[in-house]
Amino acid sequence: MCEHAFVRWDNLKVETEAAHALPGYREPAAVRTFDAPEALDVRFYEVQAKSVLNRVPKASRMPFRWTINPYRGCTHACKFCFARPTHTYLDFDAGRDFEREIVVKVNTPEVARAELMRSSWKREHVALGTNTDPYQWVEKRYELLPGVWEAMRDSRTPSSVLTKSPLLLRDIGLFKQIPSFAANLSIPTIDEKAWRASEPHTPHPRKRIEAVAELNRAGIPTGVLIAPLMPGINDSPEQVEKILELCAEAGATSIGGICLHLRGEVREIVMDWLRSYRPDLVPRYEALYARGAYAPKAERERLSRMVRAGRRVTGLRRDPAARNGFGEEPEDAQPDMAAPPPEQRSLF
Numbered sequence: 001m002c003e004h005a006f007v008r009w010d011n012l013k014v015e016t017e018a019a020h021a022l023p024g025y026r027e028p029a030a031v032r033t034f035d036a037p038e039a040l041d042v043r044f045y046e047v048q049a050k051s052v053l054n055r056v057p058k059a060s061r062m063p064f065r066w067t068i069n070p071y072r073g074c075t076h077a078c079k080f081c082f083a084r085p086t087h088t089y090l091d092f093d094a095g096r097d098f099e100r101e102i103v104v105k106v107n108t109p110e111v112a113r114a115e116l117m118r119s120s121w122k123r124e125h126v127a128l129g130t131n132t133d134p135y136q137w138v139e140k141r142y143e144l145l146p147g148v149w150e151a152m153r154d155s156r157t158p159s160s161v162l163t164k165s166p167l168l169l170r171d172i173g174l175f176k177q178i179p180s181f182a183a184n185l186s187i188p189t190i191d192e193k194a195w196r197a198s199e200p201h202t203p204h205p206r207k208r209i210e211a212v213a214e215l216n217r218a219g220i221p222t223g224v225l226i227a228p229l230m231p232g233i234n235d236s237p238e239q240v241e242k243i244l245e246l247c248a249e250a251g252a253t254s255i256g257g258i259c260l261h262l263r264g265e266v267r268e269i270v271m272d273w274l275r276s277y278r279p280d281l282v283p284r285y286e287a288l289y290a291r292g293a294y295a296p297k298a299e300r301e302r303l304s305r306m307v308r309a310g311r312r313v314t315g316l317r318r319d320p321a322a323r324n325g326f327g328e329e330p331e332d333a334q335p336d337m338a339a340p341p342p343e344q345r346s347l348f
Helices: 002-009 082-088 096-099 108-116 145-155 166-175 194-199 206-215 236-251 265-279 280-287 297-314
Strands: 014-020 027-036 043-047 066-068 101-105 126-128 158-162 179-188 222-229 257-259
Touching: 014 265, 066 206, 082 101, 096 101, 096 265, 101 206, 108 145, 108 236, 126 145, 145 166, 166 179, 179 206, 194 265, 206 236, 206 257, 222 236, 222 297, 236 297, 257 297, 265 280
Parallel strands: 043 101, 066 126, 126 158, 158 179, 179 222, 222 257
Antiparallel strands: 014 027, 027 043
16 A cells, blocks of 8 residues: 555544454455544454456446445445345345445555556446445545546546445546546435435435536536335335436436345345334335345336336436446346346445
8 A cells, every 4th residue: 555545544533453354355454443423333444455446247237347346335324235245255244244344445546546557458437336335434534536536537447436425526626537437326215214214324315416416517427326216115206206306407417217126135134124114015025026136027117117207307318327237127137137246236
C-alpha cells in the first residue's frame, strides 16, 4: 500500500484488534473499529488484494465483463441484498455478519491502477457496485474510490457505478474525466415505512433522487433502478408512478425495474424479516417463490408492464445497463439456474 494512504488515515480515530485470518488471503487482516455512530458494533478487516479486476462470466448475461469491488459486506443492511451469500466464502454468515463484518481491500486504488495501465488491458467496460455498495458509509473514511476513478481516467477505461448513496457526488469532478461514464442510483421505494424496514442504514431515498438531479445537471448520465420490486411492499402502481415522476423531474436518463430474487441464504433472511414486518405477506411469498429464486413469469411481467407504463407517461426510457445487468433476471430465467460466482453476484 502506498505511503499516502497511511497519511490519509492518520486522523481516523480507530481501535485495532488482533489480526484475523480470512479464507483466500495469505496475510491476516488487521481488524479495526471506528468511533462513529454509523459504525457501532461493526468491525472492518483490512486486507491486501493481489488483484481487484474481477472477470464476469459470459454466461451471466451481464452487459459488462469486468467489475471492481473494494468492499465485501455492507453496512447498509438491506434485507434483500443478493451479495449476502458471498460472505459465507469468508467463513462469515449471510445475516448479521454481512452487515457487521466488513472486508476492506485497502490497496484497491494501487492495484486497480497497476492492472488498468497494463499494455495488455483492452479498455473494456468496468462496473462498480455490482456486488456490495462501493459508497457505503466507510468509504468516507478509507476514500478508496477516488484513486480507482483516477486509474479509470488515466487508462481511458469506460466505467459505471451503481449505488444507494449520494456520497458519489464527492467524485463528480473525476466522473467528468472518465470516457463513457454512467451512474445509476438504486431507489426501491420512497415510502418511509418500507424504506426504513427494508434498507435500515441507507441514505434517504429523496436524497438519492436529489443526487440523480445533481449528477445529470453536471453532465453525468444518471439513471435509476427500482430494485428490487417486492410484491405487496413497494409494488403498488401509485408508489412506482411517484418514483418515476420524481426521477423524470430530476432528469434521469433512464429507469429500470427488477423483481425481487430470493437466492440462497437470502430466502430465509427475507422470510424471517417478513414474519416480523409483514406476517400477512408470508403465505403470498411462500407461494410466489415455492419453485425457486425467481417469482413466476406472470408476476415478473406484471411488474415490468407497470414500469413500462410509467416510463411512457414520464418519457423516461429503459436503462440498457439494467437489461440483464445489475441483477435483473433474463426473461427465460428458471428457478434452478446456476448462481454466478461469489464475487459476481449482484446487489439485488
